[in-house]
Amino acid sequence: MRNLVRQKLWGGRWLAVVALVGMLASSLTAAPAQAESKYPSWDDIKSAQSNEAAKKSEIQKITVLINDLTDEYLAAQADAQTKLDEYDDALTAYSDGLTKYQNLQAKAAAAKTTAEESKKKAGALVAQMYRSSGTDLSLQLLLSGGSQAQDLLYKLSALGQITDTNYQIYESAINDANLADSLSRDAEAASNALADLEGIAKQKYAEAETAQQNAAAALQAQEDNEDRLYEQLAVLENSTASLIKERQDGIKKEKEEAARKAREEAERKRKAEAARKARAEKAAAAAEKNSNGGGGSNGSSESVPPTSSGSWVTPTYGYISSGYGGRETVETSAGYTSSIHNATDIANKCGTKIYAAAAGTVVRTGTSGMAGAESIVINHGGYYTLYLHMQHGHVYVKVGDKVSKGEYIADMGSTGMSTGCHLHFGVYPNHGTWAYWGASVNPVTFMSARGVRLGVG
Numbered sequence: 001m002r003n004l005v006r007q008k009l010w011g012g013r014w015l016a017v018v019a020l021v022g023m024l025a026s027s028l029t030a031a032p033a034q035a036e037s038k039y040p041s042w043d044d045i046k047s048a049q050s051n052e053a054a055k056k057s058e059i060q061k062i063t064v065l066i067n068d069l070t071d072e073y074l075a076a077q078a079d080a081q082t083k084l085d086e087y088d089d090a091l092t093a094y095s096d097g098l099t100k101y102q103n104l105q106a107k108a109a110a111a112k113t114t115a116e117e118s119k120k121k122a123g124a125l126v127a128q129m130y131r132s133s134g135t136d137l138s139l140q141l142l143l144s145g146g147s148q149a150q151d152l153l154y155k156l157s158a159l160g161q162i163t164d165t166n167y168q169i170y171e172s173a174i175n176d177a178n179l180a181d182s183l184s185r186d187a188e189a190a191s192n193a194l195a196d197l198e199g200i201a202k203q204k205y206a207e208a209e210t211a212q213q214n215a216a217a218a219l220q221a222q223e224d225n226e227d228r229l230y231e232q233l234a235v236l237e238n239s240t241a242s243l244i245k246e247r248q249d250g251i252k253k254e255k256e257e258a259a260r261k262a263r264e265e266a267e268r269k270r271k272a273e274a275a276r277k278a279r280a281e282k283a284a285a286a287a288e289k290n291s292n293g294g295g296g297s298n299g300s301s302e303s304v305p306p307t308s309s310g311s312w313v314t315p316t317y318g319y320i321s322s323g324y325g326g327r328e329t330v331e332t333s334a335g336y337t338s339s340i341h342n343a344t345d346i347a348n349k350c351g352t353k354i355y356a357a358a359a360g361t362v363v364r365t366g367t368s369g370m371a372g373a374e375s376i377v378i379n380h381g382g383y384y385t386l387y388l389h390m391q392h393g394h395v396y397v398k399v400g401d402k403v404s405k406g407e408y409i410a411d412m413g414s415t416g417m418s419t420g421c422h423l424h425f426g427v428y429p430n431h432g433t434w435a436y437w438g439a440s441v442n443p444v445t446f447m448s449a450r451g452v453r454l455g456v457g
Helices: 002-020 032-036 041-049 052-133 146-158 164-237 243-291 442-448
Strands: 319-322 343-349 354-356 361-368 374-379 385-392 407-409 422-429
Touching: 041 052, 041 164, 041 385, 052 164, 052 243, 243 361, 385 407, 422 442
Parallel strands: none
Antiparallel strands: 319 343, 343 422, 354 407, 361 374, 374 385, 385 422
16 A cells, blocks of 8 residues: 555656646646736726826836736746655655665564574473473563563572573573564554655645646746737837847846756755755664664663673673674774674673673773773683773773673773674683784684573574
8 A cells, every 4th residue: 555655656746847847837727817807908008108107107017017927937936846845855754764664574573583483492491491400480481571581580590590501592582572572663663654754745745736736827827918918018118029028038037047046055955954864864873773782682781690600601792793703894983993803793782791701810901002992801811801892981890800700890882993882802812921913712612612602692
């Protein structure tokens, strides 16, 4: 149904364009008949010839009428173009809204499928846990989202009844369910907004159609009366209609040129406003993306501390936005990133908590040599771990501090060469000193070998 409406509106826009240039003038209604009373008759002209005062009065009256015909047509034409622009803007907004709605619909459907798969995985683990330990764990509660589900996970981890790997599976199921629900609501809101945009487009189309009819009627009135007025004025001025027409054509061209310049200036302002609005929307979208950790995670900045039966835990919760190894360079506000990525990026919303991946000693903090990015380096004996891009003022350890596995050390941010909130997590073999471009290993492989899965989305 909406596609049919859109096609009809596009068809209407074409009709509006055609009518605007006068191609439909012959099929539109001319000026009302009662308007004829304002024009002098030939009897009026004949009577005025014998009286100088009456002649001057008629000359002035006819000159004003001729100028009014031109002014009325130019004003109607300008109004028709303005209404057409407004309709075009409304149609563009509708088209953009339709695209947004369709994209959200597709994302919501995909998220629902993912959530169902995550739910099945979590359900299998729930059943296994119940069989092995008799723990009364409700899958419905687990996937209910919000604080209850997080509290349940925290209690299970505190009691040692859940491994870090299983924790991440449950966390992923919760996030996937929340994301699917959020996208469904967004799609519904986009559908409602689309209906409003469709109504606005229809209204603007009707206004543009009326304005084009007015412009055509003004043009018809000009064509119907100008020649007669030229002849009457020529009689009163002892001139010829062709000379009068030539004079008036010069005046008309001056007015048309002034109207053209005014139109160009209005169009320039319109485009500048549209560009400003586009920049503002782009900035708002970038801010939203930044606040949501790159636009792909529904994780919480209040994630409970990670636990595991081994010596290592996940350093944060989120999804892997960039893997280890070669990649395309990315332009950021601080410059271009390297084509070699010696870490794994885990994205989430700004402020998501970051934890020490293992027990160790903090050997580095600050932004020096890190292109403005807040950094932490921890020595774990055989390995160093690097944490990068945290928020300024949200690093809670200093050089020399002893940290335990899973200790809360910082909040996720986007400082330095970054396009969105995430943790750049690197692992380096300890060969005596740490260097950013020193030997590193793939964090995903390294952590997986220790029973820890990076990323939960």
